[in-house]
Structures are given as C-alpha cells and as structure tokens.
Amino acid sequence: MNRHASSDRADLVARTATIATEVAARHANDVDRDARFPSESFAALREARLLSAAVPRGFGGQGAGMLELGNQCAALAQGCSSSGMVLAMHHIQVACIARHGSDSPYFQKYLRENLVERQELIASITSENGTFGDTRSSICAVEVDGDAMKLDKDATTVSYGAHADAQLVTCRRAADAANSDQVLVLFPKGSYTLEQTGTWDTLGMRGTCSPGARFSGHGKPEQVVPGSFADSSAETMVPYSHILWSALWTGIATDALGRAAACVRGAARRKPGSVPPNAADLARAYVDLQTMRNNWQACAMEFDAMTATDDAAARETLGSMNWALKMNQLKMACSEAAPRLCHQALQIIGILGYKNDTPFSVGRHYRDVLSAALMVSNGRIAGKSASMLLVVKEV
Amino acid sequence: MGNESKIRAILKEHGRLAKDVDTLDDNADLYQAGMTSHASVNVMLALEGEFDVEFPDEMLKRSSFESIAAIASVVDSLTAASA
Numbered sequence: 001m002n003r004h005a006s007s008d009r010a011d012l013v014a015r016t017a018t019i020a021t022e023v024a025a026r027h028a029n030d031v032d033r034d035a036r037f038p039s040e041s042f043a044a045l046r047e048a049r050l051l052s053a054a055v056p057r058g059f060g061g062q063g064a065g066m067l068e069l070g071n072q073c074a075a076l077a078q079g080c081s082s083s084g085m086v087l088a089m090h091h092i093q094v095a096c097i098a099r100h101g102s103d104s105p106y107f108q109k110y111l112r113e114n115l116v117e118r119q120e121l122i123a124s125i126t127s128e129n130g131t132f133g134d135t136r137s138s139i140c141a142v143e144v145d146g147d148a149m150k151l152d153k154d155a156t157t158v159s160y161g162a163h164a165d166a167q168l169v170t171c172r173r174a175a176d177a178a179n180s181d182q183v184l185v186l187f188p189k190g191s192y193t194l195e196q197t198g199t200w201d202t203l204g205m206r207g208t209c210s211p212g213a214r215f216s217g218h219g220k221p222e223q224v225v226p227g228s229f230a231d232s233s234a235e236t237m238v239p240y241s242h243i244l245w246s247a248l249w250t251g252i253a254t255d256a257l258g259r260a261a262a263c264v265r266g267a268a269r270r271k272p273g274s275v276p277p278n279a280a281d282l283a284r285a286y287v288d289l290q291t292m293r294n295n296w297q298a299c300a301m302e303f304d305a306m307t308a309t310d311d312a313a314a315r316e317t318l319g320s321m322n323w324a325l326k327m328n329q330l331k332m333a334c335s336e337a338a339p340r341l342c343h344q345a346l347q348i349i350g351i352l353g354y355k356n357d358t359p360f361s362v363g364r365h366y367r368d369v370l371s372a373a374l375m376v377s378n379g380r381i382a383g384k385s386a387s388m389l390l391v392v393k394e395v
Numbered sequence: 396m397g398n399e400s401k402i403r404a405i406l407k408e409h410g411r412l413a414k415d416v417d418t419l420d421d422n423a424d425l426y427q428a429g430m431t432s433h434a435s436v437n438v439m440l441a442l443e444g445e446f447d448v449e450f451p452d453e454m455l456k457r458s459s460f461e462s463i464a465a466i467a468s469v470v471d472s473l474t475a476a477s478a
C-alpha cells in the first residue's frame with residue numbers, strides 16, 4: 001500500500017496537469033458561461049484518486065506537502081480556474097482535519113474511509129451573515145446535549161456546497177462562548193441540509209458555485225474538531241489558504257501569459273528577422289510572474305521544511321505574528337499581481353485577447369483573478385497587518 | 396509581584412473582554428473570555444508602555460498572552476532581564 005502511495009505521489013502534479021489539459025481546459029468556457037460546477041474535472045480527479053493528495057500516507061493518502069499541493073493546484077488552474085480553486089479549498093479542509101483531528105478515532109476513520117477510499121469532497125462554511133467577512137468571529141454556536149450535537153448557520157458564501165460530500169463549518173464553541181472562541185465542526189452528507197438563499201452570478205470564479213445558504217446540521221459531539229479554531233486557523237487554515245490560493249492564481253496568470261507568448265511567437269513567425277514590438281512587454285511581464293511564483297514557493301518550502309523537522313516547533317512558529325505577517329504579505333502580493341499580469345497579457349495580445357472566442361482570449365482569466373483581492377478582503381488583511389506591525393519589531 | 400493588578404487594569408481598559416476581568420482567575424483563558432487578536436495588540440502596546448519593556452518577536456504569539464498568569468511571567472522575565 002505504501003509503495004502504491006509513493007508511486008501515486010511521484011507523478012501527482014504531472015497527472016493533474018494531464019487532467020487540466022485533457023479535461024478541465026476543455027470544459028472551462030462552458031463552466032464559466034453557465035456558472036456550473038466543473039463536474040468533469042472532479043470526476044477525473046476522483047477517478048485518478050488525486051483528491052486525497054493532502055491526506056497523510058499513514059491514512060492511505062499521498063501525503064503531499066505544501067509545495068506539491070501548490071504545484072498541483074496551479075497546474076489544474078492553468079486549465080480551469082474554478083477547478084483549481086475548488087481543489088485548493090478541498091485540500092485546505094482536508095489539512096485542517098488531518099493536522100488537528102488525527103488523534104480522534106472519528107476523524108481517523110473519516111480520513112481513511114471517506115477521503116481516501118471514497119475520494120469525497122469537502123466544502124467550507126466560514127462566512128456568516130452579520131460577521132462581515134471576519135472569519136475569526138462567529139455568531140452561530142454548536143449545541144452539545146449529551147450524545148447529541150446540532151448547529152445552524154446562515155452563510156453568505158458557500159462554494160460548491162451543493163456538490164460536496166461534507167461541510168466543515170466554523171461556529172462558537174458553545175451558546176455562552178465569545179464570538180472569537182470558535183471551533184470547526186465536520187458534517188458528512190446525510191447529517192445536514194443546505195438551503196440555497198442567494199444566487200452566484202458573478203464576474204468570475206463562476207464554476208465555484210458559491211451562493212449564500214442556510215445550513216442546518218445535527219450529529220454527535222465527536223464531529224467537533226479537537227482544539228480551538230484559533231489554533232487550527234493560524235497553524236493550518238491560513239497558511240494552506242494563502243499559499244494554495246497564491247499558487248493557483250499564479251497558475252491562472254501563467255496561462256494568460258502563455259497565451260500572450262503564443263501570440264507574440266505567431267507574430268514573430270510571420271515576420272522572421274524582426275522582434276515583434278510587444279515582445280519586450282512580454283519579457284517584462286515574465287519578470288513579475290517569476291516573482292509571484294517564487295513568492296508562494298518560498299513560503300511553501302519554508303512550511304514543508306519546518307513541519308518535516310519538528311511539527312511541534314513548527315506549530316509555535318505558525319502561531320507567531322511574524323508568520324501571520326508573512327502569510328498576509330504573500331496573499332496581498334499574489335492577489336494583486338494576478339490581475340495585473342492578466343491585464344498585461346491583454347495589452348500584449350490586443351483585440352484577440354479581448355474577444356471571448358479566440359485561442360488568445362484572456363477575459364475569463366482576468367475576471368477570475370479579480371476575486372483574489374476580495375476572497376478575504378485585502379483591506380481587512382492590511383488592517384490586521386497594520387495592527388500587528390505596531391508590536392512586531394523585525395519583519 | 397503586584398504586576399497582576401496592573402495587568403488586570405490594562406485588560407479592563409484594552410482587552411475588550413466579554414466578561415468582567417475581576418471575575419477571572421489568573422489562569423483563566425483570556426481568548427475564551429473574548430479577547431480578539433486585535434484587542435490583544437492593544438493590550439501588548441499598553442503593557443509595553445506600562446512596564447517600559449519591549450516584547451521580542453518570539454514572544455508575540457497567542458500563548459504568551461493567554462492568561463493573566465502567562466502575561467505576568469512574560470513581563471517578569473523582561474523586567475528581570477533589564478534590571
């Protein structure tokens with residue numbers, strides 16, 4: 001089984017890249033046009049058993065580290081942004097369970113049977129009406145009564161909620177807990193209802209299918225992830241989100257610039273001997289793409305190195321303000337670089353990029369990456385960094 | 396000691412706790428009492444001012460400020476070092 005797992009892993013990124021070009025890219029335009037879930041991408045990933053990439057090997061998964069997961073999400077996003085985003089969000093939820101629930105028999109069984117054997121997909125409900133985008137505060141509270149547990153939540157935005165096999169939900173620890181005293185609770189299919197309360201007719205990331213929803217779940221206390229969300233957020237949800245998102249935004253920008261490069265090469269071929277005028281703009285854009293890629297990869301490698309050597313010490317570091325600042329800076333940098341690069345690709349390509357039906361179209365890429373700065377608002381993140389910088393001495 | 400009463404006064408003013416500081420014992424979890432990370436920064440700033448110390452970056456983590464006792468030990472270690 002272990003040999004199987006490691007051979008699975010060796011080509012995890014390559015196999016995902018094949019799915020990106022052969023499946024995800026083919027359907028990306030109609031996923032976008034119809035704002036529908038990229039079901040073909042996920043059927044292919046499930047079939048190739050790639051949805052358990054983030055599950056530790058001890059539970060039968062591929063045990064991929066942050067760098068590998070980032071490369072996987074970026075590869076998929078090059079074919080279809082929404083597919084890349086859904087995969088990244090799924091890995092984030094899996095990592096929260098693997099890194100904070102693995103001492104509990106309930107979550108051990110869930111990792112092995114649901115995530116590995118059945119290749120199930122997990123959605124996330126952190127947003128809530130009334131908390132205004134602040135993931136670190138909740139209004140709803142989990143209610144535990146003996147052997148029974150229940151939770152109701154009015155969420156503003158739930159990606160692929162209707163297409164997932166489980167929901168991982170933030171809430172207050174108890175009815176009398178403070179807003180910031182939160183826990184994560186896992187609800188597998190059959191233990192909840194999700195009633196759509198809004199629409200998802202957006203500029204981009206349309207295939208993530210993320211309308212508002214009223215969640216109502218019930219189950220057993222064992223479904224509450226051990227520990228507090230304050231820790232799982234700092235040690236896992238924030239680093240996985242900001243690094244994997246940055247990776248997939250890089251993937252989208254890579255595809256947009258790839259289209260610009262193909263356009264420039266075409267012009268060069270038509271007139272050998274003269275460098276097309278927009279080739280210099282392309283050269284400049286690739287400088288920024290390299291910076292963007294190196295930024296997330298450096299954070300991913302740092303995360304992998306520290307969690308591999310001493311996970312307890314790593315958790316201390318991940319809980320520090322210095323690390324929180326690093327994650328905020330990465331997220332702000334990449335979410336702002338991605339639309340800039342799509343804009344540059346559009347300028348290089350010109351009208352063929354502006355049209356929606358040419359091989360050089362970059363409108364979808366551009367619209368998709370406009371979500372990056374809003375998905376946990378950069379203004380909010382900058383505010384948190386500004387506050388930390390009042391006490392942090394060396395950045 | 397005596398630092399605990401100064402710390403309590405600072406928490407009362409800047410901690411934005413959901414509970415009355417006087418009802419908390421020294422080991423009570425301040426985050427469970429409602430202190431957010433934003434409020435904790437204000438508490439840190441007030442502590443640095445009150446005790447004339449600077450928290451080194453490696454102390455800027457949740458556990459250093461999780462209870463009145465934890466804050467007192469951090470403050471003690473810094474004032475002892477500068478004495």
Ligand SMILES: Cc1cc2nc3c(=O)[nH]c(=O)nc-3n(C[C@H](O)[C@H](O)[C@H](O)COP(=O)(O)OP(=O)(O)OC[C@H]3O[C@@H](n4cnc5c(N)ncnc54)[C@H](O)[C@@H]3O)c2cc1C
Pocket residue numbers: 089123124125126127128131132133134155157158159160205208210371374375376377378379380381383384
């Ligand atoms: C593609 C996509 C998928 C998503 N998927 C999910 C999902 O699966 N599950 C889920 O729960 N949520 C999801 N979300 C929602 C996300 O988690 C955030 O809740 C949401 O993007 C923030 O919404 P907001 O702009 O109303 O929030 P806010 O953060 O309240 O921002 C509103 C405005 O206020 C400003 N602002 C707020 N606070 C401050 C501050 N302290 N300082 C300065 N300015 C401030 C912001 O800059 C912004 O201008 C998704 C969002 C997107 C775009």
